[in-house]
Amino acid sequence: MTALRRVPWRGIALGALILLAAPFAFYAFRFGLEGAGFGALRETYLIQPAAPFGNGAISLHMILGGALTVLVPLQLSPGLRRRFPHWHRGAGRLLVAGALLTGAAGCAFILMRGTIGGMWMDAGFLLYGALMMLAAAQAWRFARAGRFVPHRAWALRLFVLVLGSWLYRVHYGLWYLATDGLASNPEFTGTFDSVQNFAFYLPYLVLLEIWLRTRPVPPELRTTACEKG
């Protein structure tokens, strides 16, 4: 029993999460680089001739989004945070800047070009981008102020939001495996697609809120402040 308690379960879970999300992160990163002109571009409607701003926005958001997907679970490792507080602060700043830019570039793309799925997909992804920017700004603001209880809550919201893009693809993969694409179509206007516009992040945020409100706050967050950067 004591031996089981000593197993670093959280580290193992975070490592497994990184391994599971890494193929999508790599796909996004590489797609973004191609969109930015590095390497032969695959066939895609997202990059269009004579539309440099939209192309730049979608490519930038894919490059940064891909990097964030593998970096954000590392930030949650208590071992890394305790042993390497400088890493936590430095990576935290990068994550906040990356999330602000990813959200802003994704929103800019929607406002310039719109999404393939139309109004509801635009709405779902605009809200997603806005929440990501809000969570990043709040996590940074509370860390700067030395208020680590709300910092942790906003950082966890950011974690859920960043992984939302991967979860969106996981939902599609599982749905297509189970139903062969019932209520989904290539225009992303089926009932399943419409639900997905919000279902890859809102239910997870609700679950997180319930968890935050029902679990005691770790005592070290109330008593000690990781030094401010």
Ligand code: HEM
């Ligand atoms: C955080 C990590 C993110 C990653 C890794 C990511 C990755 C990607 C990738 C790879 C695509 C290309 C489509 C595909 O191949 O599936 C894409 C499309 C798109 N993303 Fe993101 N994204 C992220 C966050 C966001 C955010 C925060 C927004 C919000 C504004 C956003 C908005 C969009 C839009 C509007 C499209 C184009 C949809 C379409 O019309 O096909 N993404 N993303």
